[in-house]
Amino acid sequence: MHEFLQQVFSGLAAGSVYASVALALVMIYRSTDLVNFAQGEMAMFSTYIAWTLVNAGLPFWGAFALTLAVSFAGGMLIERVIIRPVENAPVLAAVIVTIGLLLILNSVAGWIYTYTVQDFPSPFPDRPLLHALITTRDLGVIAVTLIMLVLLFLFFRYTSTGLAMRAAAQNPTSARLCGIRVGHMLAIGWGLAAAIGATAGIMVAPVLFLDPNMMSGVLLYAFAGALLGGITSPVGAVVGGLIVGVTENLVGTYLIASQLKLTVALALIILVLVFKPNGLFGTAIVRRV
Amino acid sequence: MDKSSAAIARTPLGTERFGFATAGTGRWAFAILAIVIAAALPFALSKYHVFELTLVMIYAIAVLGLNILTGYNGQISLGHGGFFAAGAYTAAILMHRYGVPYWATLPAAGFVGFVLGVLFGLPALRFEGPYLALVTLAMALATPQLLKYFDTWTGGQQGINLVKPTPPAGLGLNQDRWLYLIALVALLLAIRVAANMLNGRTGRAWVAIRDHPIAAAAMGIDTARYKTLAFGTSTLFTAVAGALSAIAIGYVSPESYSLFLSISFLVGAAVGGISTIGGAIVGGFFIQFVPNFANDISDAAPWAIYGLAMLVCMYTMPHGVVGSIKPWLARLAQWTGEQRKRKDGGNSP
Amino acid sequence: MAPILQLNGLKAFYGQSEVVHGIDLAVEEGGMTVLLGANGAGKTTTLRAICGMVRVEGEIVFAGKRLERRATEDIAGLGVAHVPEGRGTFVGLTVEENLRLGGYTRLREAPTNIERMYGYFPILAQRRRQQGGALSGGEQQMLAIARALMMQPRLLVLDEPSFGLAPRVVEDIFKIVERIKKEERVSVLLVEQNANLALELADHAYLLETGYVVASGSAKALADDPQIRRAYLGY
Numbered sequence: 001m002h003e004f005l006q007q008v009f010s011g012l013a014a015g016s017v018y019a020s021v022a023l024a025l026v027m028i029y030r031s032t033d034l035v036n037f038a039q040g041e042m043a044m045f046s047t048y049i050a051w052t053l054v055n056a057g058l059p060f061w062g063a064f065a066l067t068l069a070v071s072f073a074g075g076m077l078i079e080r081v082i083i084r085p086v087e088n089a090p091v092l093a094a095v096i097v098t099i100g101l102l103l104i105l106n107s108v109a110g111w112i113y114t115y116t117v118q119d120f121p122s123p124f125p126d127r128p129l130l131h132a133l134i135t136t137r138d139l140g141v142i143a144v145t146l147i148m149l150v151l152l153f154l155f156f157r158y159t160s161t162g163l164a165m166r167a168a169a170q171n172p173t174s175a176r177l178c179g180i181r182v183g184h185m186l187a188i189g190w191g192l193a194a195a196i197g198a199t200a201g202i203m204v205a206p207v208l209f210l211d212p213n214m215m216s217g218v219l220l221y222a223f224a225g226a227l228l229g230g231i232t233s234p235v236g237a238v239v240g241g242l243i244v245g246v247t248e249n250l251v252g253t254y255l256i257a258s259q260l261k262l263t264v265a266l267a268l269i270i271l272v273l274v275f276k277p278n279g280l281f282g283t284a285i286v287r288r289v
Numbered sequence: 290m291d292k293s294s295a296a297i298a299r300t301p302l303g304t305e306r307f308g309f310a311t312a313g314t315g316r317w318a319f320a321i322l323a324i325v326i327a328a329a330l331p332f333a334l335s336k337y338h339v340f341e342l343t344l345v346m347i348y349a350i351a352v353l354g355l356n357i358l359t360g361y362n363g364q365i366s367l368g369h370g371g372f373f374a375a376g377a378y379t380a381a382i383l384m385h386r387y388g389v390p391y392w393a394t395l396p397a398a399g400f401v402g403f404v405l406g407v408l409f410g411l412p413a414l415r416f417e418g419p420y421l422a423l424v425t426l427a428m429a430l431a432t433p434q435l436l437k438y439f440d441t442w443t444g445g446q447q448g449i450n451l452v453k454p455t456p457p458a459g460l461g462l463n464q465d466r467w468l469y470l471i472a473l474v475a476l477l478l479a480i481r482v483a484a485n486m487l488n489g490r491t492g493r494a495w496v497a498i499r500d501h502p503i504a505a506a507a508m509g510i511d512t513a514r515y516k517t518l519a520f521g522t523s524t525l526f527t528a529v530a531g532a533l534s535a536i537a538i539g540y541v542s543p544e545s546y547s548l549f550l551s552i553s554f555l556v557g558a559a560v561g562g563i564s565t566i567g568g569a570i571v572g573g574f575f576i577q578f579v580p581n582f583a584n585d586i587s588d589a590a591p592w593a594i595y596g597l598a599m600l601v602c603m604y605t606m607p608h609g610v611v612g613s614i615k616p617w618l619a620r621l622a623q624w625t626g627e628q629r630k631r632k633d634g635g636n637s638p
Numbered sequence: 639m640a641p642i643l644q645l646n647g648l649k650a651f652y653g654q655s656e657v658v659h660g661i662d663l664a665v666e667e668g669g670m671t672v673l674l675g676a677n678g679a680g681k682t683t684t685l686r687a688i689c690g691m692v693r694v695e696g697e698i699v700f701a702g703k704r705l706e707r708r709a710t711e712d713i714a715g716l717g718v719a720h721v722p723e724g725r726g727t728f729v730g731l732t733v734e735e736n737l738r739l740g741g742y743t744r745l746r747e748a749p750t751n752i753e754r755m756y757g758y759f760p761i762l763a764q765r766r767r768q769q770g771g772a773l774s775g776g777e778q779q780m781l782a783i784a785r786a787l788m789m790q791p792r793l794l795v796l797d798e799p800s801f802g803l804a805p806r807v808v809e810d811i812f813k814i815v816e817r818i819k820k821e822e823r824v825s826v827l828l829v830e831q832n833a834n835l836a837l838e839l840a841d842h843a844y845l846l847e848t849g850y851v852v853a854s855g856s857a858k859a860l861a862d863d864p865q866i867r868r869a870y871l872g873y
Contacts, residue, residue, distance in 0.1 A: 170731070174722070260434055
């Protein structure tokens with residue numbers, strides 16, 4: 001029982017990371033109908049930036065804040081420069097663009113920072129708590145994710161920009177009629193998604209160790225989590241990510257270790273999707289005849 | 290994003306016909322010329338180049354399968370590498386374990402591919418868009434792992450070594466040229482079959498389901514049957530391509546059939562033009578040559594060049610190479626048709 | 639008084655098809671102009687052209703500024719509030735959020751404006767926390783008009799406000815539109831198929847047929863014209 005709870009808690013910590021990236025994916029999907037396959041590599045690149053800043057002597061949280069700001073700007077830039085040319089093109093073209101971006105970021109990171117695996121510092125000491133049910137580091141990751149989610153919720157619920165972004169995602173035409181610059185809202189959305197991804201990358205790097213391929217597994221699990229929760233639902237993204245994190249841990253502990261773990265975890269998720277093809281919280285895609 | 294339908298991509302004028310919209314003789318002349326040139330090429334090029342072109346044609350067949358499913362029927366697949374692997378290993382196991390002659394493995398691989406496609410396509414009916422992407426993605430990821438797991442059959446990590454086919458005596462062909470011609474014949478056959486299906490009733494049903502599924506069902510099209518058929522047909526093509534690749538390369542191993550292969554097929558399909566037949570050939574060229582070019586340009590970050598190539602292609606030709614050319618050809622056909630009418634004189638209907 | 643909106647030789651296109659064939663139209667400042675015509679006459683297209691939603695040729699002059707080639711959101715920012723066909727409600731957002739969005743370009747005055755809108759439309763105050771999609775057709779129409787007024791516009795463009803609504807509801811809405819015209823000092827361009835009500839309210843009228851203006855003048859003149867009465871007013 002004790003081991004079971006341990007795995008659940010550490011699964012929640014991993015799940016927090018998946019939930020964050022899943023949320024970023026859902027945010028972009030809601031506003032542009034596009035799965036941003038480059039989300040993981042963007043997060044990885046942000047993490048390398050944080051790593052560089054920490055190595056240059058900045059205190060951890062200072063580097064963290066600066067990285068978030070840079071990532072936000074970078075995300076906006078990517079939307080305006082790289083995604084905008086295909087915003088009226090078929091969705092497949094945009095998908096290919098995000099895959100291309102994935103390859104570019106991965107390759108450039110490997111070129112600048114090499115493929116040597118690096119250590120990444122954690123701001124939280126790694127000590128057991130609560131009769132060794134959970135470590136302080138895992139608790140820290142969960143806490144940071146929670147704070148981020150609360151801030152995002154407040155932003156979208158209570159600020160004008162947040163409201164405008166929700167409007168632009170739901171009904172861009174009506175939003176324009178209200179004077180909202182839908183293009184700007186898209187860019188801000190990508191900026192926020194990039195910042196969320198950066199947070200996830202920085203939280204997970206101490207555990208996974210930093211290398212250009214660090215986020216590929218995370219992206220996969222986040223994608224699965226977002227779909228499990230319902231690709232149109234931010235709440236679903238978070239719940240889905242957490243479920244995936246716990247499932248992955250439990251499967252790895254009790255069922256099968258190493259590489260097949262991914263296959264089994266995905267198979268379970270797909271099994272759920274067979275019964276709920278739009279995810280747990282997703283709404284069916286309404287088709288106009 | 291073009292959110293107006295569930296379509297992944299489609300050629301602008303909706304002219305899905307293969308080949309050129311110019312009238313009869315023009316199209317046949319061009320096709321025959323192309324075939325003659327293609328058949329003559331291996332005698333003019335070095336062994337290595339012939340081998341590369343053989344691979345281009347094999348990838349083209351695989352991409353053609355993907356075009357049928359994703360381009361014409363609108364069902365995304367990130368997992369076609371898995372069906373490619375299925376065909377490759379079917380051929381490898383039949384040849385290696387049971388001594389089946391290489392040419393007989395092609396229909397066998399096609400059959401296996403079709404069955405797998407239908408088995409996959411049935412549950413896939415429940416999924417759409419990103420959900421279908423995930424399911425096919427899971428398959429792509431599972432493939433190398435499953436191949437390693439069932440190692441008594443597949444040879445596990447080591448893979449299976451094969452003997453490359455010898456050309457029939459008396460033709461004066463070396464091995465590479467023989468393989469090239471086999472691939473060429475297979476490609477021409479694949480194009481013919483695909484064109485027949487796509488330009489006929491099945492193809493129209495597939496496109497109708499892609500663009501207006503509710504209207505299609507209301508018109509009496511059995512959506513489930515056609516979607517499953519699309520899946521099976523698509524995977525049949527790709528599996529045959531896989532078998533050809535095993536024969537041509539002489540070696541199969543789990544590493545060759547990773548997620549990257551599936552992604553490459555999708556990229557090649559999109560760059561060529563996913564709702565076209567000719568685009569598959571362009572896609573084959575892209576998959577075979579662009580990674581090499583990328584390496585030549587920068588060996589520090591070759592995949593960045595590859596990614597950049599993808600971006601440039603999508604910015605300049607969002608409907609793919611062939612997809613972007615088609616409207617111009619249609620306009621050309623319209624213009625020449627009008628010129629012809631004018632020459633025939635006076636009263637046009 | 640100079641017209642607040644002037645269309646000169648306006649052509650509008652859907653893709654390659656020319657749908658509106660070079661029309662001239664004026665809306666007097668502080669007045670109400672109605673655009674009449676049957677289905678497919680090009681009325682909605684004209685309104686969408688004004689708001690930069692379709693390709694145009696010709697001139698659109700609003701308060702001395704040219705509107706062609708401006709983005710929809712910029713046109714809204716200049717003071718043109720468009721209540722589209724079908725209302726365009728943000729169905730996933732609450733009534734109050736819908737209103738706040740209308741006030742996006744006038745953030746400082748938004749709280750006061752919201753209260754004023756609740757004054758015109760008490761039913762919206764009652765439903766302020768409900769989702770836009772849960773409102774009835776008539777309520778959504780009121781919400782759409784209120785949202786447009788939140789912009790403090792100089793020109794209110796209304797596309798078929800009576801569409802799909804019961805006659806009693808339509809009467810109520812038109813009464814409110816009349817009151818708004820007086821109290822808000824906003825010019826109104828109204829598109830309507832319900833010609834009777836529209837002509838009672840409006841100052842000027844234009845009749846559109848397959849993309850051409852076939853009649854124009856004061857609303858009373860058009861209402862009295864026997865041919866128009868027979869064709870569009872039913873008596």
